[in-house]
Amino acid sequence: MNDRITMQVARYLPEGDAELSYQEYEVPYPREWVVLDGLNYIKDRLDGSLSYRWSCRMGICGSCGMTVNGEPKLTCATFLADYAPGPVRIEPLQNFPVIRDLVVDTGDFMRKLTSVKPWLIREEEKPLSEGEHLQTPAELDQYKQYSMCINCMLCCAACPVYGLDSEFVGPAAIALAQRYNLDGRDQGSKLRLDVLSDHEGIWGCTFVGECSKVCPENVDPAGAIQRYKLTAAMDSLKSFLMPWRGS
Amino acid sequence: MAKRTIEPLLWLLFSAGGVASAMLIPALALLFGVAFPLGWLSPPSHEHLLAVVLHPLTRLVLFFLFMLSMFHSAHRFRFTLYDGLQIKHLNEVVNLLCYGGAVVGSVLGAYLLWQIG
Amino acid sequence: MYTNYHPRWHRKPMSTYWWLERRSYLAFILREVSSVFIAWLVVFLMLLVRAVGRGDASYQQFLDWSARPLLVVLNIVSLSFVVFHAITWFNLAPKAMVVYVRQRPVPGHLIAASNYLAWAVASGLVAWLVLGG
Structure with a gap:
C-alpha cells in the first residue's frame, strides 16, 4: 500500500496543552479526494477525537477553511493528490484563537x-x-x-x-x-x-x-x-x- | 456627527505622491544618478539646466513632485514601521518623525525653488 | 486575535519577522521599503537643484560628487526600488479606480496600459527637457 499520504494534523486540547502539537496519520488519496476527505477518514477510521468544522463539502458553507501547508484553503476544494508525495500539514486558520484542534473562534x-x-x-x-x-x-x-x-x-x-x-x-x-x-x-x-x-x-x-x-x-x-x-x-x-x- | 480623522487626507497625499514619484522619479534618477555619473550620456551644460529650472512651470512641477513624494514616502514608511516592526505603540513618535520630516522637507524644497530665481 | 481573553484558547502571536514567511509577504515589504529610497532620491534631486542654483562651479562639484562609486551604487539600488514601486503602483491602479465609459467598466488591463503609456510620455518629456531638446 504505497498509495497513502502522510497528513500532519495540528492538535490542541484546551484541557491541558499549552502549544499546538502535530500528529501524523497515513491516509489514502485517490484522485478525487480532497483534504477534507482525508480528515473525515481520520475521524471515522483512525482517531475519533480529532475536531474540525465542515458542512457542505462543496464550497458554499465556508466552514472548512484551514491552513494547508501554510496557505489558507477551503479543505473541501483542495485535492490531496496535489500535495503528493506529501506530507501535508493541516493547521487551524491563522489570526484566530484556537478553541480545539482545527477549530477556531470566529x-x-x-x-x-x-x-x-x-x-x-x-x-x-x-x-x-x-x-x-x-x-x-x-x-x-x-x-x-x-x-x-x-x-x-x-x-x-x-x-x-x-x-x-x-x-x-x-x-x-x-x-x-x-x-x-x-x-x-x-x-x-x-x-x-x-x-x-x-x-x-x-x-x-x-x-x-x-x-x-x-x-x-x-x-x-x-x-x-x-x-x-x-x-x-x-x-x-x-x-x-x-x-x-x-x- | 462622527469624529473626523486626518487619515483620509494623508491617504490622498500618499496616493498623489505615489503617482507623481512613479511617473517622474525613475527618469530623473536614471539620468542624474546613473547615466551621467557612469558616462553613458554627457550631462547637460549648466546654462541649459539653469534655464530649465528657472522656468516657473518647472519649479511648480518640481515643488509638487518633492512635496507629494515626501508625503507618500512618510505615509508608507509609517505603516512599514507599524506592521514590519510591530511598534504601533510608539504611534506619536513615528508620526512626528515621518510626517514632520515630510513637512520640513517640503518647506526646504519650496525655499530652494523660490530663492533660485 | 482580538476576542476577549479565554484561558483555554490558544493564541499564536505574530512573529516580528512575519514578512519572511511567504514570498508574497516579502515582495510586499520590499515594495513598502521603496519609500526610503524615494525619500533619498528626493533629497538627491533637491541637492541637484541647489547646486544648479548656485552656479556652474557648484554644479560641476555636484556632478563629481555624484560619480563617487558609493553614491552610484546607492543610486542604482534606489532606482531599482523606484522602478519596482512604479510597476507595482501601475499594476494595482485598476483595482482602486473603476472607470465607466458608457456605463460599462473599462477593463483593468486597459487602465494599467494607459498608466504605462503616461509613464513613458512623462519619462520622454523629462529626458527631452534635461538633455536639451
Missing part, C-alpha cells in the same frame, strides 16, 4: 461583519403594494462580485494587518460593505462610511493583496478596500473644503 470576525450593517438600508420603506425594486443587469453587475462571499474567513487569515491591528475591520467585512454600498436599492452608504472611514476601519490596510489571492470565490476584497478608500477620501475632502454642507 467571534472577532462576526462582530466586525455586523458592524458594517450588511443589509439593505432604506430611508423610507416602500410599501409592499408598490411592488419590488427593479434592477437592470448593469446595476446588478456593480455589486454582484462582492455578493459571492461565503464568510469562510480565508481572507482574514491571509491578511497580516488583520493579525497585527485589532482595529482593522478586515477584508471580508469591507467587501461586504461595498456589496451593499454599490447596490442601487441601498441608501445606507453614509451610515457605513461613518463606521469604516473613522479610526482604522479601512485606513490600516496597506494593500498587501493576499486577501484577493486566497479568496475561493474571486471576490477581490483588496480592490473593494482601495475603491472604498478613494470614495471615503473624496467624501472627507469635500466636507473639509465645504464644511457648510455638513453631514
Whole structure:
C-alpha cells in the first residue's frame, strides 16, 4: 500500500496543552479526494477525537477553511493528490484563537461583519403594494462580485494587518460593505462610511493583496478596500473644503 | 456627527505622491544618478539646466513632485514601521518623525525653488 | 486575535519577522521599503537643484560628487526600488479606480496600459527637457 499520504494534523486540547502539537496519520488519496476527505477518514477510521468544522463539502458553507501547508484553503476544494508525495500539514486558520484542534473562534470576525450593517438600508420603506425594486443587469453587475462571499474567513487569515491591528475591520467585512454600498436599492452608504472611514476601519490596510489571492470565490476584497478608500477620501475632502454642507 | 480623522487626507497625499514619484522619479534618477555619473550620456551644460529650472512651470512641477513624494514616502514608511516592526505603540513618535520630516522637507524644497530665481 | 481573553484558547502571536514567511509577504515589504529610497532620491534631486542654483562651479562639484562609486551604487539600488514601486503602483491602479465609459467598466488591463503609456510620455518629456531638446 504505497498509495497513502502522510497528513500532519495540528492538535490542541484546551484541557491541558499549552502549544499546538502535530500528529501524523497515513491516509489514502485517490484522485478525487480532497483534504477534507482525508480528515473525515481520520475521524471515522483512525482517531475519533480529532475536531474540525465542515458542512457542505462543496464550497458554499465556508466552514472548512484551514491552513494547508501554510496557505489558507477551503479543505473541501483542495485535492490531496496535489500535495503528493506529501506530507501535508493541516493547521487551524491563522489570526484566530484556537478553541480545539482545527477549530477556531470566529467571534472577532462576526462582530466586525455586523458592524458594517450588511443589509439593505432604506430611508423610507416602500410599501409592499408598490411592488419590488427593479434592477437592470448593469446595476446588478456593480455589486454582484462582492455578493459571492461565503464568510469562510480565508481572507482574514491571509491578511497580516488583520493579525497585527485589532482595529482593522478586515477584508471580508469591507467587501461586504461595498456589496451593499454599490447596490442601487441601498441608501445606507453614509451610515457605513461613518463606521469604516473613522479610526482604522479601512485606513490600516496597506494593500498587501493576499486577501484577493486566497479568496475561493474571486471576490477581490483588496480592490473593494482601495475603491472604498478613494470614495471615503473624496467624501472627507469635500466636507473639509465645504464644511457648510455638513453631514 | 462622527469624529473626523486626518487619515483620509494623508491617504490622498500618499496616493498623489505615489503617482507623481512613479511617473517622474525613475527618469530623473536614471539620468542624474546613473547615466551621467557612469558616462553613458554627457550631462547637460549648466546654462541649459539653469534655464530649465528657472522656468516657473518647472519649479511648480518640481515643488509638487518633492512635496507629494515626501508625503507618500512618510505615509508608507509609517505603516512599514507599524506592521514590519510591530511598534504601533510608539504611534506619536513615528508620526512626528515621518510626517514632520515630510513637512520640513517640503518647506526646504519650496525655499530652494523660490530663492533660485 | 482580538476576542476577549479565554484561558483555554490558544493564541499564536505574530512573529516580528512575519514578512519572511511567504514570498508574497516579502515582495510586499520590499515594495513598502521603496519609500526610503524615494525619500533619498528626493533629497538627491533637491541637492541637484541647489547646486544648479548656485552656479556652474557648484554644479560641476555636484556632478563629481555624484560619480563617487558609493553614491552610484546607492543610486542604482534606489532606482531599482523606484522602478519596482512604479510597476507595482501601475499594476494595482485598476483595482482602486473603476472607470465607466458608457456605463460599462473599462477593463483593468486597459487602465494599467494607459498608466504605462503616461509613464513613458512623462519619462520622454523629462529626458527631452534635461538633455536639451
